[in-house]
Amino acid sequence: MARSHKAPFWFLFAAGGTVVAFVLPVMVLVTGIAPTLGLFEGAMSFDAMSAFVGNWLVKIVLFGIITLALWHAAHRLRVVAHDFGIRADAPVAGTVYGLAALGTLLTAIALLGV
Amino acid sequence: MSERTIELEVLRYRPEQDSEPWFQTYKVSCPEEWVVLDALNYVKDELDRTLSYRWSCHMFVCGSCGMVIDGEPKLACKAFLRDYGNRIRIEPLANFPIERDLVIVMxxxxxxxxxxxxxxxxxxxxxxxxxxxxxxxxxxxxxxxxxxxxxxxxxxxxxxxxxxxxxxxxxxxxxxxxxxxxxxxxxxxxxxxxxxxxxxxxxxxxxxxxxxxxxxxxxxxxxxxxxxxxxxxxxxxxxxxxxxxxx
Structure with missing residues (x-):
């Protein structure tokens, strides 16, 4: 039997799952919920955040978090399609991984633009 | 020892006479200590010798008596009657072809x-x-x-x-x-x-x-x-x- 090429996608899925489980809730709290409650007012200003994201280490970490979450979601959607009995794996995989690749590219462009 | 009457709804399929599977109900008076396999053995010994199912050790070692009991795959020797109601549905393992009654093709x-x-x-x-x-x-x-x-x-x-x-x-x-x-x-x-x-x-x-x-x-x-x-x-x-x- 031929070896499967799912391995690299599963690797991104597994890494993304870990990141999503541990980091994403904190990110949502810090960047989404806390500012609406009036917390970190000075730190979350446009100027402060621009300077923060301007740091290379921050860019690399943010790139990792965002893109791994995208690849995790893509693989999960591929599996969900399979679970719903959609036996058209190639087009489904092409679409979801294509979207994740596009998101990865846009993330890189956005971060490099800061 | 307390006893109660249990209705076993058992899937039957005998390829030489049944065009498709159907359910046969057996009423069995069971001690509360019995497992589903005991009830099936009672049916086989006392009520209906034509019922087919696999079993051997009666102590979850041999792995022969797997069947779907009330919708869940179980070993019949490990499914205690005290955990079930008065009507128990017994089917062969899902996802396999049926050879005969509760016996699947493995x-x-x-x-x-x-x-x-x-x-x-x-x-x-x-x-x-x-x-x-x-x-x-x-x-x-x-x-x-x-x-x-x-x-x-x-x-x-x-x-x-x-x-x-x-x-x-x-x-x-x-x-x-x-x-x-x-x-x-x-x-x-x-x-x-x-x-x-x-x-x-x-x-x-x-x-x-x-x-x-x-x-x-x-x-x-x-x-x-x-x-x-x-x-x-x-x-x-x-x-x-x-x-x-x-x-």
């Missing part, structure tokens, strides 16, 4: 089991005079849990992936491949990897986890498959390096 499972080479492949064969292949308690612990499988096929009945994609090698066979891969006396991982790391192998699993929930021996096949995915994914990357991987 050829597909046997082929898949064979395909993962579930036996020790030692580095060099020793004669009996040369003695045992020694192992430390820690080396035994590495695989012992996965060696508890009794091939009862409850995990295949529970697995939605096996139901969707019958070519999937499935939980028990993959967990057994892992069992031998983890054995310090074994060097067969390369030989198993072409089957295990194929589309039909671990990569068909989407980690639903139902196999581990129904396993009567706490083997945790889902956990085993996840571990194999990690080592196979590492193989995949290192196989592009000189001298790397298990290709």
């Amino acid at each position: 050829d597909d499972f046997m082929e898949k089991l064979e395909s993962v080479k579930p036996y020790l492949i030692p580095k060099e064969e020793k004669s009996i005079d040369q003695g045992e292949y020694l192992q430390t308690p820690a080396q035994l612990k590495a695989y012992k849990q996965y060696s508890m499988c009794i091939n009862c096929m409850l995990c295949y009945s529970a697995c939605p992936q096996y139901g969707l994609a019958p070519e999937f090698i499935g939980p028990a066979a993959l967990a057994l491949a892992h069992r031998y891969n983890m054995d310090s006396r074994d060097v067969g991982r390369k030989a198993r990897e072409d089957t295990v790391a194929s589309h039909e192998g671990i990569w068909e699993c989407s980690f639903v986890g139902a196999c581990s929930e129904v396993c009567p021996k706490s083997v945790d096949p889902a956990g085993a498959i996840q571990q194999v995915k990690l080592t196979s994914a590492i193989d995949y990357f290192t196989s592009w390096l000189p001298g790397g991987g298990s290709r």
Whole structure:
């Protein structure tokens, strides 16, 4: 039997799952919920955040978090399609991984633009 | 000893006379201490000798009496009547063809089991005079849990992936491949990897986890498959390096 090429996608899925489980809730709290409650007012200003994201280490970490979450979601959607009995794996995989690749590219462009 | 009357709704299918499966109800007065297998044995001995089902040990060792009891794959010898109501539905294992009544055709499972080479492949064969292949308690612990499988096929009945994609090698066979891969006396991982790391192998699993929930021996096949995915994914990357991987 031929070896499967799912391995690299599963690797991104597994890494993304870990990141999503541990980091994403904190990110949502810090960047989404806390500012609406009036917390970190000075730190979350446009100027402060621009300077923060301007740091290379921050860019690399943010790139990792965002893109791994995208690849995790893509693989999960591929599996969900399979679970719903959609036996058209190639087009489904092409679409979801294509979207994740596009998101990865846009993330890189956005971060490099800061 | 308290007794109550239980209605067993048993799936019947006798290919020579039934065009499709149907349910037959047997009323049995059962002591509360009985398991479903005791009730079936009562039916077979006293009420209807034509009922067919597999069983042997009556102590969850042989793995013969797997069936779907009230919608869940169970060993009939481990399904205590006290955990059920007064009407119990008994069907053969799902995802397999029915041979007769509660007896399923297990050829597909046997082929898949064979395909993962579930036996020790030692580095060099020793004669009996040369003695045992020694192992430390820690080396035994590495695989012992996965060696508890009794091939009862409850995990295949529970697995939605096996139901969707019958070519999937499935939980028990993959967990057994892992069992031998983890054995310090074994060097067969390369030989198993072409089957295990194929589309039909671990990569068909989407980690639903139902196999581990129904396993009567706490083997945790889902956990085993996840571990194999990690080592196979590492193989995949290192196989592009000189001298790397298990290709």
